[in-house]
Amino acid sequence: MFYIIVGTNRPDSRSRQVAEIVKAKYSQLEIQAEIIDLAELDLTALKGSMYGQELEGPAGDAIKKINHAEALVMVVPEYNGGVPGVLKHFMDYWSYPVSFEYRPVSYIGLGGRWGGLRPVEHLQQIFGYRNAYSFPERVFLSQVWDLLKDGEILDRGVNDLLSTQVDHFAKFVRALQGAGLDANSNRPG
Numbered sequence: 001m002f003y004i005i006v007g008t009n010r011p012d013s014r015s016r017q018v019a020e021i022v023k024a025k026y027s028q029l030e031i032q033a034e035i036i037d038l039a040e041l042d043l044t045a046l047k048g049s050m051y052g053q054e055l056e057g058p059a060g061d062a063i064k065k066i067n068h069a070e071a072l073v074m075v076v077p078e079y080n081g082g083v084p085g086v087l088k089h090f091m092d093y094w095s096y097p098v099s100f101e102y103r104p105v106s107y108i109g110l111g112g113r114w115g116g117l118r119p120v121e122h123l124q125q126i127f128g129y130r131n132a133y134s135f136p137e138r139v140f141l142s143q144v145w146d147l148l149k150d151g152e153i154l155d156r157g158v159n160d161l162l163s164t165q166v167d168h169f170a171k172f173v174r175a176l177q178g179a180g181l182d183a184n185s186n187r188p189g
């Protein structure tokens with residue numbers, strides 16, 4: 001299963017709309033993809049000092065899914081020049097190394113002028129540090145409020161970029177799996 005992570009807990013976020021669009025594109029390739037939307041997790045589980053311990057409830061269930069994901073697709077909006085704090089907070093509860101190591105990850109940024117370049121590059125730094133396989137073809141959705149209407153991408157060129165990313169990332173993941181290099185082939189223990 002591919003998991004598409006909506007990198008904010010803002011209700012009715014544009015990131016969620018983009019995740020739905022991308023999910024449909026994976027399904028056209030007969031790839032099963034499920035959305036993990038931070039807005040649907042009970043993030044009160046993250047309060048306190050539970051770092052390193054298994055979380056209960058929806059947030060813990062989501063981490064278990066991530067720990068067995070074939071691949072992760074990060075849909076991340078730019079908040080105040082970076083990754084939404086809530087996403088980093090959630091990621092700090094993921095399991096190391098299993099959530100990250102050898103896991104294929106692709107990136108879609110949303111924002112104003114720079115289309116989420118900063119949060120995407122920050123995530124690449126985090127996943128890179130934790131030895132994930134970052135897919136290099138990133139997509140940036142600039143002035144995202146003008147790009148989306150009724151759950152669709154209005155700009156054909158941008159829509160094609162997303163389709164190409166989906167197609168190439170699926171091949172990238174299959175190639176890693178074929179070589180036994182992906183996270184699920186390399187589970188520790």
Ligand SMILES: Cc1cc2nc3c(=O)[nH]c(=O)nc-3n(C[C@H](O)[C@H](O)[C@H](O)COP(=O)(O)O)c2cc1C
Nearest residue numbers: 010013014015077078079080081110111112113144
């Ligand atoms: C708290 C907050 C901070 C934001 N900061 C930035 C920013 O620094 N740069 C930018 O380009 N857009 C910024 N935006 C705009 C968002 O990137 C844009 O509205 C995007 O659609 C938000 O994604 P969402 O709908 O998934 O929440 C900000 C939006 C919010 C809610």
